[in-house]
Amino acid sequence: MSIFVVGHKNPDTDSICSALGYAALKQAMGEDAVAIRCGEVNKETCYALDYFKVEEPKLVEKLSEKQQVIQVDHNEAGQAIDGLDKAELLEIIDHHRFGGLTTAAPLYVHTEPVGCTATIVANMFWDNDIKMPKEIAGLLLSAILSDTVLYKSPTCTDMDKDAAEHLADIAGVELKEYGLAMLKAGAGVGDLTPLQIAKTDSKPFSFGSYKALVSQISVTDTSEVLDMKDDILAAMKEICDKEGFNIIMLMVTDIIDEATDLVYYGEPKQLIADAFGKDVSGDYIHLPGVMSRKKQIVPQLTEAAAKF
Amino acid sequence: MSIFVVGHKNPDTDSICSALGYAALKQAMGEDAVAIRCGEVNKETCYALDYFKVEEPKLVEKLSEKQQVIQVDHNEAGQAIDGLDKAELLEIIDHHRFGGLTTAAPLYVHTEPVGCTATIVANMFWDNDIKMPKEIAGLLLSAILSDTVLYKSPTCTDMDKDAAEHLADIAGVELKEYGLAMLKAGAGVGDLTPLQIAKTDSKPFSFGSYKALVSQISVTDTSEVLDMKDDILAAMKEICDKEGFNIIMLMVTDIIDEATDLVYYGEPKQLIADAFGKDVSGDYIHLPGVMSRKKQIVPQLTEAAAKF
Numbered sequence: 001m002s003i004f005v006v007g008h009k010n011p012d013t014d015s016i017c018s019a020l021g022y023a024a025l026k027q028a029m030g031e032d033a034v035a036i037r038c039g040e041v042n043k044e045t046c047y048a049l050d051y052f053k054v055e056e057p058k059l060v061e062k063l064s065e066k067q068q069v070i071q072v073d074h075n076e077a078g079q080a081i082d083g084l085d086k087a088e089l090l091e092i093i094d095h096h097r098f099g100g101l102t103t104a105a106p107l108y109v110h111t112e113p114v115g116c117t118a119t120i121v122a123n124m125f126w127d128n129d130i131k132m133p134k135e136i137a138g139l140l141l142s143a144i145l146s147d148t149v150l151y152k153s154p155t156c157t158d159m160d161k162d163a164a165e166h167l168a169d170i171a172g173v174e175l176k177e178y179g180l181a182m183l184k185a186g187a188g189v190g191d192l193t194p195l196q197i198a199k200t201d202s203k204p205f206s207f208g209s210y211k212a213l214v215s216q217i218s219v220t221d222t223s224e225v226l227d228m229k230d231d232i233l234a235a236m237k238e239i240c241d242k243e244g245f246n247i248i249m250l251m252v253t254d255i256i257d258e259a260t261d262l263v264y265y266g267e268p269k270q271l272i273a274d275a276f277g278k279d280v281s282g283d284y285i286h287l288p289g290v291m292s293r294k295k296q297i298v299p300q301l302t303e304a305a306a307k308f
Numbered sequence: 309m310s311i312f313v314v315g316h317k318n319p320d321t322d323s324i325c326s327a328l329g330y331a332a333l334k335q336a337m338g339e340d341a342v343a344i345r346c347g348e349v350n351k352e353t354c355y356a357l358d359y360f361k362v363e364e365p366k367l368v369e370k371l372s373e374k375q376q377v378i379q380v381d382h383n384e385a386g387q388a389i390d391g392l393d394k395a396e397l398l399e400i401i402d403h404h405r406f407g408g409l410t411t412a413a414p415l416y417v418h419t420e421p422v423g424c425t426a427t428i429v430a431n432m433f434w435d436n437d438i439k440m441p442k443e444i445a446g447l448l449l450s451a452i453l454s455d456t457v458l459y460k461s462p463t464c465t466d467m468d469k470d471a472a473e474h475l476a477d478i479a480g481v482e483l484k485e486y487g488l489a490m491l492k493a494g495a496g497v498g499d500l501t502p503l504q505i506a507k508t509d510s511k512p513f514s515f516g517s518y519k520a521l522v523s524q525i526s527v528t529d530t531s532e533v534l535d536m537k538d539d540i541l542a543a544m545k546e547i548c549d550k551e552g553f554n555i556i557m558l559m560v561t562d563i564i565d566e567a568t569d570l571v572y573y574g575e576p577k578q579l580i581a582d583a584f585g586k587d588v589s590g591d592y593i594h595l596p597g598v599m600s601r602k603k604q605i606v607p608q609l610t611e612a613a614a615k616f
Binding site for chain 1: 406407408409417418419602607611
């Protein structure tokens, strides 16, 4: 049975493309590994897969017992594919904070504080002198441009930029032009329902004793989301009630203006007030310069919760 | 201020030697890193340091706030130097299971399921084409021979053996002869008190809701410990009462016979019965072939606790 390589639930471009890239690396090194996904592919990722003519990974909703698995782009139990607790976790390749990782046995873990898992995967190809297929270079490039929002995110490091430029050469695309087209393909609400908007690219977190969901949607004009705010708040209430979250936040991130409007529902709102030093009596706050959940939202909420 | 490289509390040969080795690697790569220790150096490690004429790392009992630190040979909070929660954790290089690792931000983590942290450190020298000083090769070799008990432990992998043989060449020692002399220097009770015996190479663990301490002493004849069993059990009771452990286990490991007598005090003893399928009505159980806490004791207790 093949080893599964899988990203997080509600996969973004990095989770899909790093899974495909790492599975390709493992195959080139003689291991029987195959990329899978545990959720729907988003519009942006579809654009990248279509552009480089790669099929989306097979959907697996729950791992069978004893399945050997490699996690990419996440390490927190709440974000992982169902059935992971009974499976055999072999490796983790990631670029996020650790959220309570507990394993029965030692395993191979490689994490780095870089902007994208694909940057780590690309360097693994080069460190091991493995020739990278053109389409894999294109997918890893897509992941970096997505996670760093074309280098604009504060999570972006020189290592990400170096990898992206090298990958663009291999893939044969003009980096900025391709990246902007990909981001635009993924941005905006399109025909998403308020519930789908509230759950776009969502990840669960524990902040102190509070169970939170933090979603993020990229737009080129925040008003297309804010105009639907009341319906989105009603959907957030429904998610809180049904899934047991204390609080839900939706980052509406303007990739042109480089700012986020953070829409929230639930309690304690004071956590948001403490984290960002803002008045939270309205339904949302404006956060200029904020583009990264990982660097500009989650640590601030984690620290605020620790002092709560 | 230098970056500190530190092993676990109650350091063993791997924690001291991998800290020295990784600090030397960082220095060779132009970073200001220095090895420290957060506990006394044991007899075995003293032998290795004396043999290769290396001074022991400076003792630091508590980190100051914002101190930058790299952890080697551990990742569990309970095993870490005091003050780590207020310090800045930069990296973890380790070969143990994960025990609830939580960080505010992403960091560099490199763990592998090998027998010794020093094996990972040695390969980092070679992967980065950094020339390894002879005495560092000797110390990293010592750590591998210690953790794998001269390759006899089931934790020992081909990667450990390959590294050890290469290191012995660089250090200019005959591997088996040196290793046996080092292990013998560290084995036995010498003039240790019953309390010191009960705490030899001890590590705290959480098994389900139970707080446990698992210590290990290497001997060439188990009777020298078992003859003092009543005094050691009294010391274990004292540790439980004073430090709030539910249960304490002492692995008395015969490095010649390749077996462990596991002496225990506290409750629930049924956890030990379930983990090893033995009658626990006495004060200790005999476990033939058992040499590794990490592979043959901790996972079994973790699994038993999960079903408790």
